[in-house]
Amino acid sequence: MDSPAQLVIIAGLVIGLVYGAVGLLSGFCLMSSMRGWLAAGDGRLVRSYALAIAVAIAMSQFLAGEGMVDLGKSIYLQPTFSVPVLFLGGLLFGYGMVLSNGCGSRALVLLGGGNLRSFVVVIVLAIAAQMTLKGLIAPARIALVQASQTTAGANSLPTLLTTLGLGEALSRVLCAAAIVVALVLFAFAHPAFRRSPGQIAAGIIVGLLVAAGWYVTGYLGADDFNPVPVTSLTFVAPIADSLQYAMLSTGLTPNFGIATVAGVFAGSLVTALTTGRFHLEGYSSPRHMLRSAGGAALMGIGGVMAFGCSIGQGLTGISTLALGSFIAVAGILLGTTAGLRGSLRVQPLAVA
Template sequence: MTMESTQLVILAGLVIGLIYGAVGLLSGFCLMSSMRGLLAEGDGRLVRSYALAIAVAIAASQLLVGSGTVDLGKSIYLQQSFSAPVLFLGGLLFGYGMVLSNGCGSRALVLLGRGNLRSFVVVIVLAIAAQMTLKGLVAPARIALVQASQTSVGANSLPSVLATLGLAEALSRAIAAAVIVVALILFAFAHPTFRRSPGQIAAGVIVGVLVAGGWFVTGYLGADDFNPVPVTSLTFVAPIADALQYAMLSTGLTLNFGVATVAGVFAGSLVTALATGRFKLEGYSSPRHMLRSAGGAAMMGIGGVMAFGCSIGQGLTGVSTLALGSLVALAGILLGTTAGLRGALRVQPLAMA
């Protein structure tokens, strides 16, 4: 039974990754592209797609919690103590690095499947920097920062904040989820061009459902009393680091949901690119371009670990739990991305090859 449940989780992770890779390639789903479209190009469709994905992820994930199917309290996002400064700083680093590298970790995997060799450098450097921050040379500094600034909180999520007002837990969850979901859906569909973009609408819905699907797979299908699977869903910084390590040391490691998802995203993008004629080898335009891209990837690896996730891992998966820490991390990611796209710290565009 243990082997069966573990294998089922890995297979489901692969399928979720395959779907995400295909959708990501066809729709261009990416927070950095969304923010660039909104702030630099005046095109708000992609950011609406991202907002819709958050809404669907929250609604579906909270339904799983409300029905007792999944306990999101077992995830890394809903801890009783966390360091808001480190989460925010990590988000800032990740967001700015995302602009330097022209996309987040999941986007790099999707573009790599399309033949973008710049993304190969981004994925490798991100993986190394993340592993250094998780367990390597940077880890002691990260741990010291967290220990110096973490606080224990009685309320670690929006529903638990409402519960302090005397509301029942189920009602608190329903109110918190409903307010955010309705606001995000109104924001998305208030945009006329988005309403006429069925591909972007579909992408937002599918990605949101995939987040809830990840929770269901790891939190329900993987709920084995003897060998429980960590309760998680779509996230890419630590899994990309684990995937690189697994590729090098597979005989001493076990395959998990995250590694399977990473492999699935690359494979889904590659198959879709080949099937639609979008596959094209691309490289760097200059050594400076490569240096900037690699530097951004290192910032994403370090910042993503500090923030407990990336623009997908915190921006969608973490936020779907309604965790306060995830909102702090997402605020950092959005601010870091905005700084890279507008203002004094704006990253100047480079000519692409």
């Protein structure tokens, strides 16, 4: 393994460690944010998520504008994409997230704290994602994508503005500034959030970690002979790759995603042990386990179809301002809302 690749893996591990610690201490999670906002009337977590998006966009677009990272090499800014598959994948992921009581990254964080329910979620999610990427479900996914994909004249908000005659640099600044200002105003307009320094710090740190991922893979890992895929925080495919690596490590090479997954678990575990938060938890009933596993399967399938999860699309994808990411996130938000409210609402279960 050459030096740039080693650097990327080490940096991915560090980024994961920080995310795991922050995630455990702050409860950073889109599903928890939506539940608190829609069901309990507590908007602090959703404001923390909004702040993280704002920071991620601002810093990622700064790196792109300075020529340090070519976001166009990421999976989010492809010339062709399937709107129906992205949206449907988002719906499945969002609803599955409610069934499992958290996304893949949250499951990793909770697993580090001793939550054995999350072990089932991680394993089932990994298997379902691998089946959708390369296994039994893959042919159906590929056929659906091929039948519905389109070649868009613009694949991001800045390029959409350039079709109106604006320059690329100006379009990037205008789009990023408008979204960042709106998100920051939304976050800090909430008095309870302004009085929550921990949530403010969590939003800023997670947003910076997204930009750090882009910098590590797109700049530090740049190598003409052995290029590293340009990516940042995302968890569905990396969790699937991590399980495969755990079983077949002699035939595989670790990458940024695998290192990040390992780092999140380790960071959460160390934080839980040092703060006295570690305690073992299990399922309250077979029905609880079945529902959780079903949600994990939906997240694995939907996350692959949507090209990411609530972090992979909700933060990392959105930070590129890709149109496909906004479509996937719309599906995730709608699926999550359906699981929390309305006729399809997932009824709460008692947890032992």
